[in-house]
Amino acid sequence: MDTTRGVGPRATFGQRLGAYLIDIVVTNVVVYILTSFMKSGGASLLLSFLISLGYFAVFEGSGSGQTVGKLLLGIRVVDFETGSHISYGRAFARNIGRWLSGLVFLLGYLWMLWDRDRQTWHDKIASTTVVPVADFPVERWPG
Numbered sequence: 622m623d624t625t626r627g628v629g630p631r632a633t634f635g636q637r638l639g640a641y642l643i644d645i646v647v648t649n650v651v652v653y654i655l656t657s658f659m660k661s662g663g664a665s666l667l668l669s670f671l672i673s674l675g676y677f678a679v680f681e682g683s684g685s686g687q688t689v690g691k692l693l694l695g696i697r698v699v700d701f702e703t704g705s706h707i708s709y710g711r712a713f714a715r716n717i718g719r720w721l722s723g724l725v726f727l728l729g730y731l732w733m734l735w736d737r738d739r740q741t742w743h744d745k746i747a748s749t750t751v752v753p754v755a756d757f758p759v760e761r762w763p764g
Contacts, residue, residue: 628704631739632696632751643690648673674716682712684764687754692762695754701740702748704757706764711747718743 625631652672656665680688686697686706698715700707707715722729722742729742744750 625738627701627738627750628699628752628757630753630756632694632753634734636694636696636753637733637741637751640688640690640694640696643693644676644688647689648676651676674713677716677719678709678713680712680763681715682707682709685759685762686764687759687762691751696751697754697757697759698749699752699757700748701738701744701750704752707747707749711749715743715747715749718746721746 648669652665652669655672656668659665659668677688680691681698684706685692686699691697698707698712699705718729722732733739733741733744738750740750
């Protein structure tokens with residue numbers, strides 16, 4: 622018996638991890654290209670942080686709720702209660718929460734493995750969940 626609350630089926634841990642790893646590669650390629658011309662390590666670090674923050678906020682806040690990794694793995698971020706897409710502001714808050722999820726030995730990411738709603742800490746902060754596109758279709762990407 623499924624005891625989850627909120628909207629229907631959830632993405633698996635493997636899908637979410639795979640999508641995140643793809644997104645890390647995408648953002649790191651962009652960061653590498655842009656920072657290869659910079660002399661200052663501090664400026665490179667700041668640019669890296671801003672690119673990551675913007676990437677997740679823009680793509681997850683779009684109508685599709687999908688980053689490149691989520692698109693490739695067939696999952697998306699939606700509102701926990703309604704299943705609709707989230708705003709850019711909530712996507713931004715979710716991304717700030719992602720930093721908190723990783724702060725204590727990645728515990729916030731692993732939280733979904735035993736949480737009855739299969740939410741990470743950053744999902745809880747932004748009241749979101751990650752679902753399969755098969756159950757929550759996307760009209761167009763990036764939306």
